[in-house]
Amino acid sequence: MKIEILGTGCPKCRALADSVAKAVADLGLQAEVVKVTDIDAIVNRGVMLTPALVVDGEIVAVGRVPSAGDLRKMLGGKE
Amino acid sequence: MRPGDDAASAPTGPGRAPMSRRCHLASRVVLVLLGAAAWWFLYSNLEAIASWFTYTLLGMTAGSRLASALAFFVYEAPKVLMLLTLVVFAVGIVRTFFTPERTRRILAGRRETLGNVLAALLGVVTPFCSCSAVPLFIGFVSTGVPLGVTFSFLIAAPMINEVALVLLFGLFGWKVAMLYMGTGLLIAMAAGWVVGRLKLERWIEDWVRQQAAGTGHSAGEGPVPWSDRVHFGLDAVKDIVGKVWPYVLAGIVVGAGIHGYVPENFMAAIMGKGAWWSVPLAVLIGIPMYSNAAGILPVVQALLSKGAALGTVLAFMMAVIGLSLPEMIILRKVLKIPLIVTFAGVVGAGIIVVGYLFNAVL
Structure with missing residues (x-):
C-alpha cells in the first residue's frame, strides 16, 4: 500500500507525518510512505488545505491531523 | 473540567459495529448538552x-488596588476563556459546512462586485491557515474565481477570525468587536475589488496560469455525519484554545496589573488622536510584525489603557494579523513582486482609512 502525505512543511504536516509513521508501525503495515511537498503536485490532486493524507490514490483527510484512532481506521481498512 | 473534553479523547477503535457507533454518537451528544448546561450555569x-x-x-478588603486587580482577573480570565471555548466550538462546527471546495464552487465565475x-x-x-494560502490561491484562480475575488477571500480569512472577535468582545465590549468585524469585511471587499479593477493578472507567476488544478473530489464532499462535526468542533477547541490561552491570560494580566503603574496618558502623545501620523505609522510597524490575534491582544490592551486612540490601535491590530510578512513570502511562489506590493498597499491603505475613521467618529 502507498501512503502519501501532502503538505509544504507546515507544523501540522509534520505532525501528520509523525502520526502516520507511528500508526504504520503500530499496525505493522507494509507501506510505502511518501511526502509530497511540491505545490504543483498538491494542487493537481485538487487539495486546497494542507496537510492531506492520500492512501492508495484516495484522499482520506484534508486540512487536519486525524486522531490516532481515526488514522488506524483509515489505514487499517485498506489491507 | 468540561465533560465535552472526554468525548474528544474517547477512543474510536477500528471496526466498531454500527450499533455501538450510534450509542457513541448519543453519548457524545449527551456530553455536549451537559457541557453546555454546565457552561451556562x-x-x-x-x-x-x-x-x-x-x-x-x-x-x-474591598477597594484596595490589589483586591480590585485580582477581582478583575478572577472574573475576566474565566469569562474570556469560556467565551473562547464556546465560540471556537461553534465556529468549528460551522466550518464543517464550508469546505474550501464548496466555497470555490460558490465563487467560481461570479461577477466581481457580488463576488x-x-x-x-x-x-x-471557511477553514483557512496561512500555510495553505498557496494551494488555495491556485485552486481558486485556476478554476475561474476572479483574482480580485480570491484576494477578498485571502484578506478576510486571517483578519476576521473567531479568536480576535471573542477577545475584542470580552475585553472591550461588543461595539468594538462589531466595528472590527464590519470594517474588516469592508476592507476585504473593497481591497479585493480594487485589485480586480487594476487588472493585475499578468503578475501571477506564469506556471500558475498553466496549471489545471484538479477540481478533485476529496474527503468531506459527501454528507458529513453530525458526530464528525461535533468531533471537529472539539478538535478546534483543543487545538486553538490549547494554543492561545497563555496569550489570553497575559492580555488580562496586563489589563489588570499595569493599571496604576504606568502613567495613564503615557501613550497619548504618540498614539493619541492628536498625532495625525500615528495611524500610518502603526500600520507600517504592524505589517512586518506577525502574530495571531491572541498574541497581539495583550499589546492592544496595554496601548489602549494608556491613552492610545482606539482607531490607531485597531489599525495596528489589523495590520499585524491581516497583513503578515510570512504569508507574503509564501505567496511569492505564485505572485510576482509588483502584485504583492499592490496587494499590501491597497489593504494597508484601507486599514489606514479605517483607523482615521474610528479616531474621528469615536
Missing part, C-alpha cells in the same frame, strides 16, 4: 463566584 454566575473568591475566600462581498463573508467561515 458557570458563565451566568461568574461575577458572583469571582467576588466570593476574592473577598470571602481570600478575605481581601467580492461573498468571498469576504465566506473567508470568515
